Amino acid sequence: MxxxxxxxxxxxxxxxxxxxxxxxxxxxxxxxxxxxxxxxxxxxxxxxxxxxxxxxxxxxxxxxxxxxxxxxxxxxxxxxxxxxxxxxxxxxxxxxxxxxxxxxxxxxxYVPGLNLSQWIRRNGPPDFSTGVKWLQQMAAALSAAAEAGIVHRDIKPENILLNRQATAKVTDFGLAQLNQPAPARMNLTQAGTTLGTPWYMSPEQIQGTKLDHRSDQYSLGVTAWHMFAGRPPFPGRNPMTVAVQHLKELPPPLATLRPDLPLPLCTIIDRMLAKKPEDRFPDGPSLELALAAAAAMPPRELSAEPADLVGRLRRYRPAITLAVGAMLACTLATWTFARLTASPIQLPAPSVYPEIRKQPSAARQYALAMLQPDRQDLWNAVSRFYPESTEAEMASLQLGVALMASAVPDAAGALKAFSAVREKGEVAPEKNYLQLLGMIGQAWTLRDRPRSPELEQLLSDIQQQIDNYQSDDLLQLDIDRAPIELQQYFGRLQMTRRQPL
Incomplete structure (x- = not known):
């Protein structure tokens, strides 16, 4: 025909x-x-x-x-x-x-909406609460795939769809690998074949070695880094350059690029980006548990506030510069006039700080204190305005640090603040992490007394508390809740005692 x-x-x-x-x-x-x-x-x-x-x-x-x-x-x-x-x-x-x-x-x-790459180009990086929600949803999808014996092998922002309800959905399993028993698995790739997108590939995928669910976890970590930073961690000009970076280099610290993100979330993403699969989370549920804990960490509403503050300062920088210049000029004129007339001008003593106002939420109150972490009154305000919040518990730890960081360290006041945190953890089993963090704070306050019986007892109590943890991952998540000074001190204790304490 x-x-x-x-x-x-x-x-x-x-x-x-x-x-x-x-x-x-x-x-x-x-x-x-x-x-x-x-x-x-x-x-x-x-x-x-x-x-x-x-x-x-x-x-x-x-x-x-x-x-x-x-x-x-x-x-x-x-x-x-x-x-x-x-x-x-x-x-x-x-x-x-x-x-x-x-x-x-x-x-x-059919998922009407944008993919994650399009969303970022249109809106910029998401705030913490939105981004961590999407990351949890992506992790849950990959956990389900891993349970079914599927490795996606092409996780990237273009393959994350966001529907009109702002729900993330993983798509495009076209390069998926089935981890089935050998007789049931068709050999559709040759040894050493590399499939996927170089900007988001795991090191083992780049090298063409055997893959499992931890390869998808790495790609998800790259996607998460891109989502929060607004660009890939390794923005090389060609695939070969990017591949070498994945194999040899570490990405810039996400915590530096996004200081509004809770440190535990940055730590989780860093672990997902570990070069060796065995250094990543062992399975999907472990990653999901870590993300759930990070999502609950304060400050939960910090994402927009610091950026908005910086934006406002930049926007009004000319006016601020002019105002500061005028103030300096007036001060100089006043000083000159006083010297010439030899009659000093008595000015009323100003208030050291303006009145602290209650913010709309505990997270915003905490955020306000984070902008000036050495101010004890700001940390006290969190506990005063929102005494039953998680932010108040964290503010008590920050208060102890602020007391020790003052020009004249107040060790007694810091011990009192850390002791209050410890006691709250002792009476509330669901918040036993407070007991550990309070003890670490107490030991940190006494760190200059290495032979103190009180410090030795605290170190023994800390070790006993550590022994009660079911996994190192859960321990690390709780340690990540603490102020950076206490985290660093705990790290030094581990090195000194060669872990365990």
Missing amino acids: NSSENPTQDSQQDRRNQADLSDLRIGEFLLLRRLGSGGMADVYLAEQTSLGRQVAVKVLKNDSLQGRSDVLLKRFEQEARAAGGLSHPNVVQIITTGHENNIAYIVQE
């Missing part, structure tokens, strides 16, 4: 050879418009006519099959079916797969 005998078939064949397949019908799916295009496939918004709903259809490009059709088709179908077995609210659901008229396709849930 020639082309003149079947114009409809020729028309569809011509359209398949074109880049855009919009308006083409594949089975019960009418392709409406192209949503995006990747190296091996295009994604279309489509209508499932039998149910009258919108779906996304991923179509494998014909030109990507040149010389390797069997391998890519098997991968396309097998991995899609594997992802289709995942039922999780943070995984884009696979509906079906098919192969019709030389077109291989995957039908999946």
